[in-house]
Amino acid sequence: MSKFHVLIPAAGTGSRMGSELPKQYLPLNGKPLIHHALSLFSAASRISAVHVVIAPDDHLWREYSAAGLDAKVSVHALGGATRAATVLNGLEAIAPQAADDDWILVHDAARPGLSMAMLDRLLDSLQDDAVGGLLAIPLADTLKRADAGQRVANTEPRDGLWQAQTPQMFRYALLKKALRQAGGAPTDEAQAVEALGYSPKLVPGELRNLKITYPQDLQLAEAILLADAREQTTS
Structure with missing residues (x-):
């Protein structure tokens, strides 16, 4: 039976936050941002292992990572120059533990609002899927394309457009092949899989699963x- 592995790329600096701390270590309700995702995956009985990929020169993990998390959490100091490189390095590192048909759930360290209900919805929707997919939400706002002067150049139709979230869930062998062959720097795992000719499934997420940017x-x-x-507390 295929297992579910979580891989969290956490090698970025989060420059848009304007903070000296990397984004994954910013405090949220008294805990580092990454703690909230780790806690949820640690508590999920269907998740076999959680792998965090940090930068090779990250000296903050020991200080800011949450103590006492489930033993299923492992850390790999193999972060690359891009998200895709970091994820691929993580996949290479867990090769001894992951079978080709195991599922890999790639999740942003800066998405603390993922709920157990959303996670179960994703697993239930994709565990028998031929390709895999991702959490996403249909776009609700009108989209404007700006010109060089930050004036509206035109309005983009939003029909059929979804905003990608994470986790993004694909078979180990497929995801590794997609990232190895990806040209340029895909902004998420689904884009790399799409480049191979596959069509990932969109699973409804929720607004609460926002990325801290x-x-x-x-x-x-x-x-x-x-x-x-x-x-x-009240329930």
Whole structure:
């Protein structure tokens, strides 16, 4: 039976946050940002292993990583120059543990709002799929394309457009082949798989599964997690 492995690329600097700390170590409700994703995957019984790929010169992991997490979490200091390179290095590192038909769930370290319900929805939707897929949400806002002067050049039709989230879930062998052959720097794993001629499945995600990119995103994520805590207290 195929196993589920999580791979979290955490080798970036998060420059758009304007912080001296790499984004994955920024505090959120008293814990490093990456802690929230690690805690959820550690508590998920269907997940066999969680692999975090950090930069080779990352000296902050020991200080900022959450202690006492499940033993299924492993760390690899093999981060590359791009997200794709970091994920591929992680896949190479776990080769002794992952079979070709095992599932790999690649998740952003800066998405703390993933819920167990979303994770189960993804696993249930894709575990028998021929290709794999990703969490995503249909675009709701009108899209404007800007010109060089930041004026509207035209309005883009949003019909059929979805905003990609993570986890993105593909078979180990397929994902490794896709990233090895990817030209340029694909911005997510699905793009690399698409380049091989496959069509990943879109599984409905939720707005709460936002990626922390700018400082104001932390405030929204904090409100979401605090609401979760209050709901657990009253239930």
